[in-house]
Amino acid sequence: MQFRLTEEQQMVRDMARRFAETEIKPKAAELDRTHRHPEEIVRMMGELKLLGIVVPEEYGGGGMDYISYVVSLIEISKACASTGVIMSVNNSLYCFPVMAFGTHEQKMKYLYPCASGEYLGCYGLTEANAGSDPASMRTTATKVEGGWVINGEKKFITNGNVATYCVLAAVTDKEKGYKGISSFVINLKETKGFSLGRVEEKLGICASGTAELVFENAFVPEDALLGKEGDGLKQMLTTLDGGRIGIAAQAVGIGKAILEEAIEYSKQREQFGKPISSFQAIQWKLADMATELDAAELLTLRAAWLEDNHLPYEKEAAMAKMYASDVTMRAAVEGIQILGGYGYIKEYPMERHFRDAKICQIYEGTNEIMRLVIARNLLRHR
Numbered sequence: 001m002q003f004r005l006t007e008e009q010q011m012v013r014d015m016a017r018r019f020a021e022t023e024i025k026p027k028a029a030e031l032d033r034t035h036r037h038p039e040e041i042v043r044m045m046g047e048l049k050l051l052g053i054v055v056p057e058e059y060g061g062g063g064m065d066y067i068s069y070v071v072s073l074i075e076i077s078k079a080c081a082s083t084g085v086i087m088s089v090n091n092s093l094y095c096f097p098v099m100a101f102g103t104h105e106q107k108m109k110y111l112y113p114c115a116s117g118e119y120l121g122c123y124g125l126t127e128a129n130a131g132s133d134p135a136s137m138r139t140t141a142t143k144v145e146g147g148w149v150i151n152g153e154k155k156f157i158t159n160g161n162v163a164t165y166c167v168l169a170a171v172t173d174k175e176k177g178y179k180g181i182s183s184f185v186i187n188l189k190e191t192k193g194f195s196l197g198r199v200e201e202k203l204g205i206c207a208s209g210t211a212e213l214v215f216e217n218a219f220v221p222e223d224a225l226l227g228k229e230g231d232g233l234k235q236m237l238t239t240l241d242g243g244r245i246g247i248a249a250q251a252v253g254i255g256k257a258i259l260e261e262a263i264e265y266s267k268q269r270e271q272f273g274k275p276i277s278s279f280q281a282i283q284w285k286l287a288d289m290a291t292e293l294d295a296a297e298l299l300t301l302r303a304a305w306l307e308d309n310h311l312p313y314e315k316e317a318a319m320a321k322m323y324a325s326d327v328t329m330r331a332a333v334e335g336i337q338i339l340g341g342y343g344y345i346k347e348y349p350m351e352r353h354f355r356d357a358k359i360c361q362i363y364e365g366t367n368e369i370m371r372l373v374i375a376r377n378l379l380r381h382r
């Protein structure tokens with residue numbers, strides 16, 4: 001067993017780290033305060049091939065592996081969690097399903113523009129009344145001459161306000177239940193009958209847009225259907241398995257930022273005539289944070305390694321996502337505590353990390369759902 005990155009993986013990580021430290025970290029507080037989409041950063045990420053890391057080069061991507069994806073996403077998320085999720089959604093939730101289920105023609109038309117970073121993609125599964133239970137969705141796609149007509153509303157869609165392309169799930173045959181759901185890949189800007197709904201105000205990841213997508217008799221061409229009719233829910237759930245590795249990496253990145261800042265602050269801050277890092281109570285908190293975050297990173301890398309090696313990873317991705325987000329949330333609570341009053345005010349980034357960390361326990365399947373996925377796998381294979 002090797003606990004070492006290959007030379008290529010190290011190069012990608014170091015490149016992402018340099019880019020994150022020079023171009024992203026200095027802007028993270030401003031992005032959070034103004035809720036601004038980091039357009040110039042996203043453009044540069046496209047040039048660095050960070051928006052389609054595992055997509056083959058012929059389809060505009062970086063042609064790298066999932067370990068490279070994870071190590072670079074950790075670095076980007078450590079600098080700015082909002083930028084991390086913009087990157088993660090484009091890679092895992094948009095590029096992956098088009099790459100996995102699309103035809104060559106669909107990949108040239110719909111994957112190339114987003115993997116190369118020219119445009120952003122988003123993923124529309126959730127609806128107002130269909131969150132943890134996506135099979136209860138109400139958005140429909142009706143077959144008509146030359147294509148499909150879509151009606152319905154998708155909620156909480158990351159990148160929804162800035163994306164040009166979308167992978168969308170809709171009911172094509174109500175009678176067939178979850179086997180009557182299909183997925184579509186759509187150019188939103190060219191779709192008459194599509195409009196942008198509300199863009200949400202949020203607790204954290206404020207520079208990442210979260211929007212409603214509204215479809216009213218929206219016509220999409222025949223080639224918008226991704227894979228076979230009726231395979232949509234299966235495709236969307238497979239996509240989420242990989243997406244969870246991305247969210248685990250995002251959580252690890254936020255956790256690393258928390259630990260680094262807690263260590264630095266505790267060495268500088270003096271009380272009772274000594275740095276607070278000399279107090280055992282503070283040392284124990286740092287030791288727990290570091291140990292849990294290391295374990296989370298290893299779980300995340302294991303899941304990525306399984307995906308690279310075409311082995312099953314549903315359970316391992318759920319474990320990584322659940323554990324990484326839980327320990328990062330714990331680290332965020334302790335991080336604030338280590339900074340005392342200064343942890344609670346906006347002058348220090350700890351307060352932002354605390355708000356950003358929370359979403360990792362919720363999206364791409366809540367951690368309650370992650371526990372159900374893990375248990376289902378345990379019980380199925382025994």
Ligand SMILES: Cc1cc2nc3c(=O)[nH]c(=O)nc-3n(C[C@H](O)[C@H](O)[C@H](O)COP(=O)(O)OP(=O)(O)OC[C@H]3O[C@@H](n4cnc5c(N)ncnc54)[C@H](O)[C@@H]3O)c2cc1C
Pocket residue numbers: 089122123124125126130131132133155156157158159202210359362363364365366367368369
């Ligand atoms: C910022 C943000 C970005 C998002 N981005 C996207 C996106 O890009 N695309 C997309 O499609 N969706 C996106 N989502 C939606 C997200 O994935 C859902 O919010 C999430 O899956 C939970 O669904 P819900 O909010 O409807 O909660 P609910 O499903 O209503 O759950 C409420 C509570 O009940 C619990 N619960 C539900 N069912 C069970 C059960 N069977 N057993 C135990 N507990 C249960 C949940 O764990 C949770 O604690 C985003 C959400 C947010 C907030």
